[in-house]
């Protein structure tokens with residue numbers, strides 16, 4: 001009888017532990033793209049933002065593109081500081097599945113949100129995305145996105161430099177982490193492209209779908225936009241104020 005009681009107690013303790021970790025998984029915004037929008041936009045819980053970047057050797061981000069991302073972050077959030085760290089790693093692969101991308105993040109990422117600091121993780125890869133070789137960038141978790149730097153270089157054309165494209169893709173993927181467009185909230189403005197969910201119907205917005213695709217040269221007349229349009233900014237402002 002005593003043995004059975006002990007067994008039952010340990011069963012209950014074990015399942016309580018399981019429930020706790022399950023609850024942690026369910027409430028963590030990291031699991032789904034767009035779910036960390038309040039953590040990133042608002043100041044209450046996390047007043048500082050850190051951007052951790054891992055890049056495959058020879059595929060480092062351009063400092064001008066990172067400066068622009070920092071500027072865009074400062075324009076739409078109230079963070080008291082935005083810091084950036086970078087480290088490189090080697091890779092023999094040149095085609096990455098989503099599972100592999102998540103595996104690389106698990107191996108390379110060093111910082112997660114803690115205390116008053118939220119952390120966004122950006123992975124710069126060589127090669128291509130296995131599921132769609134036109135992909136230039138992809139937001140895949142609540143606080144993480146990937147940039148395909150060789151694909152961005154390949155996408156440069158005429159007067160549009162790889163750096164112009166990199167700037168647009170960086171801000172676009174950051175916008176997805178903020179929930180743009182209509183990912184987890186409903187905008188008061190009619191600006192979601194019905195043919196490309198969670199993207200803007202305005203080709204002058206950085207959230208236009210073609211920004212993250214190698215098709216962009218077919219879709220855009222000139223330099224790709226690297227800023228949010230007035231509807232995007234209004235959505236972000238309302239979310240920052242807790243009104244949306």
Ligand SMILES: [Zn+2]
Nearest residue numbers: 172199209212
């Ligand atoms: Zn997109």
